[in-house]
Amino acid sequence: MAVAVALDLGTIPPMPLYDEFYKTPTHEAAIFLHASMSVMLISFAILSLVGSVSGFFPALKARG
Numbered sequence: 001m002a003v004a005v006a007l008d009l010g011t012i013p014p015m016p017l018y019d020e021f022y023k024t025p026t027h028e029a030a031i032f033l034h035a036s037m038s039v040m041l042i043s044f045a046i047l048s049l050v051g052s053v054s055g056f057f058p059a060l061k062a063r064g
Contacts, residue, residue, distance in 0.1 A: 016030040016031070016032055016033075017030065017031040017032070017033055
């Protein structure tokens with residue numbers, strides 16, 4: 001989660017997508033990806049829940 005906070009605080013600049021494929025002087029084909037704290041928090045919560053649930057049921061089954 002600390003990496004997500006560091007990304008959102010601007011330590012890593014926005015990343016251009018498709019810029020290497022379509023080289024134009026004005027970068028009109030580039031899509032700039034920006035880090036969003038709300039998206040990172042939501043995805044962290046969802047992935048934590050999925051990881052916990054996917055490990056919980058096999059553990060119950062193995063317990064007997």
